Amino acid sequence: MKGISTRKDEHLEIALRGDVEGPLSTWLECARFVHNALPEISIEDVDTSVEFLGRSLRAPLLIEAITGGSLKAKEVNERLARIAQELGIAIEVGSQRPMLLDPSLAESYKVVRRIAKDVPVIANIGGVQLAKIGVEGARKLAEEIEADAISIHLNPVHEIVQVEGDRDFRGVLDSIRSAVRELGLPVIVKEVGFGISREVAKLLSECGVHAIDVAGAGGTNWVRIEMLRRYSEGSDSIYFELADWGIPTAASIIEARSGAPSTIIIASGGIRRGVDIAVSIALGADIVGIARPALLDAVCGTRNVESMIRTLRSVMVLLGASSIKELASAPLVIMDKLAQWVCARKLGLRNKNAYVPCYQ
Ligand SMILES: Cc1cc2nc3c(=O)[nH]c(=O)nc-3n(C[C@H](O)[C@H](O)[C@H](O)COP(=O)(O)O)c2cc1C
Numbered sequence: 001m002k003g004i005s006t007r008k009d010e011h012l013e014i015a016l017r018g019d020v021e022g023p024l025s026t027w028l029e030c031a032r033f034v035h036n037a038l039p040e041i042s043i044e045d046v047d048t049s050v051e052f053l054g055r056s057l058r059a060p061l062l063i064e065a066i067t068g069g070s071l072k073a074k075e076v077n078e079r080l081a082r083i084a085q086e087l088g089i090a091i092e093v094g095s096q097r098p099m100l101l102d103p104s105l106a107e108s109y110k111v112v113r114r115i116a117k118d119v120p121v122i123a124n125i126g127g128v129q130l131a132k133i134g135v136e137g138a139r140k141l142a143e144e145i146e147a148d149a150i151s152i153h154l155n156p157v158h159e160i161v162q163v164e165g166d167r168d169f170r171g172v173l174d175s176i177r178s179a180v181r182e183l184g185l186p187v188i189v190k191e192v193g194f195g196i197s198r199e200v201a202k203l204l205s206e207c208g209v210h211a212i213d214v215a216g217a218g219g220t221n222w223v224r225i226e227m228l229r230r231y232s233e234g235s236d237s238i239y240f241e242l243a244d245w246g247i248p249t250a251a252s253i254i255e256a257r258s259g260a261p262s263t264i265i266i267a268s269g270g271i272r273r274g275v276d277i278a279v280s281i282a283l284g285a286d287i288v289g290i291a292r293p294a295l296l297d298a299v300c301g302t303r304n305v306e307s308m309i310r311t312l313r314s315v316m317v318l319l320g321a322s323s324i325k326e327l328a329s330a331p332l333v334i335m336d337k338l339a340q341w342v343c344a345r346k347l348g349l350r351n352k353n354a355y356v357p358c359y360q
Contacts, residue, residue, distance in 0.1 A: 004098045004101060005069050005070040005102075007164065008067060008068070008070055008073060008095075009073070011067075011229075012066075012067055012072065012073065012076065015220060015225060015295060016300075019228075020221055020224045021219060021220060021221060021270070021292075022218075022221065023244050024218050024221075024244045024246065025218045025270070026217070026218030026248050026249040026270035026271075026276070027248035027250035027251055027341075028218075028249060028250045028276050028279050030334065030336045030337055031279050031334050031338060031354075032335065033278070033279070033282070033318075033332045034331040034332065034333065035319075036318060036319055039318060039319070039320035043314070043317050046317060047323050047324075048060065048309065048312060048316070049324075050287065050324050052120055052264075052286075053120040055118070055120050057088055057090060057119065058309075059087065059088070059089055059312065060281065060286065060287050061277070061287065061288055061290065061305070062089065062090040062288070062289040062290070063080055063083065063089065063090070063289075063291070064215070064268055065092040065093060065094050065095065065153065065190070066080065066094045066291055066295055067093075067094035068093050068095065068099070068105070068108045068109040069095075069096075069097075069108055069109075070098070070108060071108070073094065073108045074111055076298050076299060077094075077108060077109065077112050078111050078112075079297075080294060080295075081112040081114075081115035082116075083294065083297055083305060083306075087305060087306060087309065088118070088119060089119060090119055090121075090122065091116050091119060091120070091121055092121075092122035092124055092289075093112050093121070093122070093123060093124050093147075094124060095124050095129075095153065096109060096123060096124060096125050097125060100137070110145050110146075112145060113145055113146040113147070120148045120149065121145065121146065121147050121148055122151050122188065123138075123145055123147035124150070125138060125150065125153070126153050127153065127154050127169075127175070128159065128166045128168070128172060130179065131170075131172050131174075131175040135178050135182045138179055139183055142183075147185070148186070149185055149211075150179070150183065150186075150187055151187075151189065151190050152176055152187065152188070152189050154172070154190070154191055154192075154196075155191070156169055156194075157193075157246070158222040158226070161239065162222075163226075173203060176189060176204070177207045180208045180209055181208075186210035187210055188210055189209050189211075189212055189213070190213035190214075190215050191214060191216070191252075191269075193219060193221055193246065194215070194216070194217055194222075194247065195214055195216035195217055195248070195251070195252035195255070195269065196213075196216075196255065196256045197247060197252070197259070198255040198256070201255065201256040201258070201259030205259065205260035205262070209263065210263070211263060211286075211287070212256050212263055212265055213265075214249060214265065214268065215268045215269045215289070216246065216247055216248055216267075216268070217245070217246030217252075217270075218248050218269055218270035219268070219271065219291070219292065220291055220292045221243070223242045223243050224243065227239035248337075248338075249269040249280070250279070250338050251338060251341045252269070253267045253283045253284050255347060257283075261350070265284060265286055265287075266287045266289050267280035267281075267289065268288065271289065272308075274307070274308040274309065274310065274311020274312040274313075275315055276288075277312045278312055278315045278327060278330075279332070281328050282327060282332050282351055283349070284349065290308070293308070319331075328350070328351060329351050329352060329353050330351075330353065331354075331355070333354075334349075334354060335357075342356050342358075343358035
């Protein structure tokens with residue numbers, strides 16, 4: 001079996017070069033804003049800042065967990081941290097499991113706090129690993145990188161399709177409950193690209209988690225990544241059958257908000273445009289997370305994240321919204337598959353100016 005650092009590097013390489021998105025869309029395109037031709041505000045007056053984890057963000061954004069645990073990962077983390085610090089947005093490190101196995105790999109994560117001095121830095125570990133290392137293990141991981149919070153990722157689909165995957169998912173909810181009670185740091189729970197349902201969000205909010213990151217379907221797809229990793233060894237039908245598994249991001253934002261009305265909801269999974277950020281907030285999210293476009297910025301020198309923030313400001317002008325709070329109640333129409341999902345699941349929307357056909 002390959003070492004964990006090699007596996008992490010393969011994931012990075014495939015995510016950068018491979019065709020790893022789709023076939024599902026995020027369904028964010030099923031929510032359309034009602035354009036305001038008389039916005040009566042100046043772009044200078046648009047304030048995109050929000051508070052998160054006790055610090056102020058210049059835009060409601062988080063660079064999602066991506067990497068750590070190898071020399072290459074250290075370089076990527078340095079660059080991601082520079083982007084976060086420059087843009088004034090939060091950053092989460094990739095799974096810290098490699099440093100549990102080899103403490104010399106800690107440096108590839110610690111570099112993030114050294115550079116991203118003024119923004120929230122978030123530690124990361126899998127729910128399955130948390131159940132094994134317990135609260136003390138998690139505390140060490142967070143302390144080593146001077147994190148403001150820890151995020152626990154739930155990735156049953158990835159574990160199922162990954163050859164090296166861990167398929168025992170018992171005890172994860174209990175270990176999250178213990179972490180919330182005993183860690184003394186905010187706990188965030190995230191998916192990795194298949195979404196969080198209302199029922200799961202409700203269980204997590206009852207545990208008292210600080211935030212839920214939906215990481216819905218429609219962006220980076222781990223079934224595709226694992227299929228590409230195994231391509232030369234012949235294919236397995238599970239990769240094809242599960243390729244479109246998951247709750248699309250737009251539906252998952254509404255699901256999570258319905259199950260956890262007063263918990264911070266982070267929208268992620270396929271956020272690729274400034275308009276996607278705005279729609280996510282109007283659908284019920286507080287913060288928006290971006291992984292693959294930020295990875296491309298770090299490695300290829302694109303400026304995806306910066307450009308999305310610029311578009312977000314322009315979109316807010318076109319809606320007459322001068323703050324993120326006002327954006328959250330901008331009028332929008334929910335159509336097509338997303339409307340059918342919302343009606344079938346009898347989901348409520350936080351945004352009282354959201355129009356869903358079945359509500360009339
Ligand atoms: C190369 C790569 C590595 C990732 N590693 C982790 C990880 O270690 N821990 C985690 O919680 N999520 C991980 N993710 C998932 C992301 O944090 C995010 O939830 C998901 O990719 C959806 O965002 P996107 O569509 O913008 O890429 C990774 C994503 C990518 C692209």
